Amino acid sequence: MEKILEVKDLEISFQSYKGEIQAVRGVSFELAKGETLAIVGESGSGKSVTSKGIMRLLPHPFGRIKNGKLLLSGEDLTERSDKQMRDIRGAEISMIFQDPMTSLNPTMTVGSQLMEGLMQHRKLGKSEAAEIALELLRQVGVPNPQVRMKQYPHQFSGGMRQRVVIAIALACNPKVLIADEPTTALDVTIQAQILDLLKELQREKGTSIILITHDLGVVANIAHRVAVMYAGQIVETGTADEIFVDPKHPYTWGLLASMPKIHELTESLLSIPGTPPDLIRMPAGCAFAARCPYVMEVCRALSPRTKVITETHQAACWLLDERAPRIQPPQGARP
Ligand code: SF4
Numbered sequence: 001m002e003k004i005l006e007v008k009d010l011e012i013s014f015q016s017y018k019g020e021i022q023a024v025r026g027v028s029f030e031l032a033k034g035e036t037l038a039i040v041g042e043s044g045s046g047k048s049v050t051s052k053g054i055m056r057l058l059p060h061p062f063g064r065i066k067n068g069k070l071l072l073s074g075e076d077l078t079e080r081s082d083k084q085m086r087d088i089r090g091a092e093i094s095m096i097f098q099d100p101m102t103s104l105n106p107t108m109t110v111g112s113q114l115m116e117g118l119m120q121h122r123k124l125g126k127s128e129a130a131e132i133a134l135e136l137l138r139q140v141g142v143p144n145p146q147v148r149m150k151q152y153p154h155q156f157s158g159g160m161r162q163r164v165v166i167a168i169a170l171a172c173n174p175k176v177l178i179a180d181e182p183t184t185a186l187d188v189t190i191q192a193q194i195l196d197l198l199k200e201l202q203r204e205k206g207t208s209i210i211l212i213t214h215d216l217g218v219v220a221n222i223a224h225r226v227a228v229m230y231a232g233q234i235v236e237t238g239t240a241d242e243i244f245v246d247p248k249h250p251y252t253w254g255l256l257a258s259m260p261k262i263h264e265l266t267e268s269l270l271s272i273p274g275t276p277p278d279l280i281r282m283p284a285g286c287a288f289a290a291r292c293p294y295v296m297e298v299c300r301a302l303s304p305r306t307k308v309i310t311e312t313h314q315a316a317c318w319l320l321d322e323r324a325p326r327i328q329p330p331q332g333a334r335p
């Protein structure tokens with residue numbers, strides 16, 4: 001299994017007038033070639049911040065990488081200059097967002113936006129770039145690409161716009177595509193089409209994907225592996241099967257139990273009672289203790305160590321200690 005990206009002990013903080021926000025607190029994971037890793041968690045769990053950190057797109061001067069390594073094919077991105085990062089972004093790592101309008105330029109035709117990256121990163125001439133742009137629009141399933149090339153983003157539907165964004169993101173065959181809630185703004189049928197498209201393109205191009213989402217339905221559809229984030233840490237990681245069939249962390253149980261039966265939900269509808277801890281003044285012990293139905297005395301005093309369950313499955317919870325009572329996940333968290 002070829003490792004494309006290794007994130008090692010990543011710490012990211014933000015300066016605020018109240019103090020330092022510890023948004024990402026020691027996150028480590030690996031991404032293999034052609035693999036999709038989903039990072040799931042509620043709003044504010046640090047999943048988007050992690051991805052912006054990988055892209056080196058944290059807001060200046062408030063956000064910064066305090067510690068850790070970001071190894072892209074063995075090269076540490078934390079040591080790259082801003083200029084080098086501009087070349088790496090789009091060419092080696094690309095990102096797509098929830099709202100395609102944020103990544104498209106409303107004043108440029110879709111064709112020129114596609115050609116721009118090709119000319120800049122792949123050093124192609126205009127006519128060659130135009131040819132490839134046309135082919136890319138075809139690949140992502142935009143009908144009448146010849147006509148569409150000359151149109152502006154507002155002339156596209158939401159789903160078609162997201163297809164264009166995917167075409168732009170994949171134009172230079174990046175090693176890694178980070179997709180942050182790529183289908184959240186779309187209706188259910190279009191969501192499924194976009195996920196199918198991502199899967200198909202991944203098969204063809206061997207792209208590795210980091211999918212950031214709060215929607216476990218999306219995860220089940222596309223992810224090979226899942227990392228569950230809470231309060232800036234990964235609390236459980238495993239293959240999609242391990243997370244859905246044999247989840248070990250009470251927070252994962254809560255996420256699974258609050259999976260919508262109908263597909264429409266926003267991040268605020270998650271039904272785990274309580275709110276995440278204050279990331280400026282983190283309490284001692286387990287970050288989930290204040291909301292956990294199974295909290296024990298030890299949880300409030302000491303952070304749980306990460307337990308290895310299988311070669312691919314790990315979780316950080318005191319319930320996995322030999323001395324803890326045996327607790328079964330609640331009904332809703334079972335398949
Ligand atoms: Fe709950 Fe304790 Fe496990 Fe934290 S360590 S999730 S508080 S049981």
Ligand code: MG
Pocket residue numbers: 043044047048
């Ligand atoms: Mg987010």
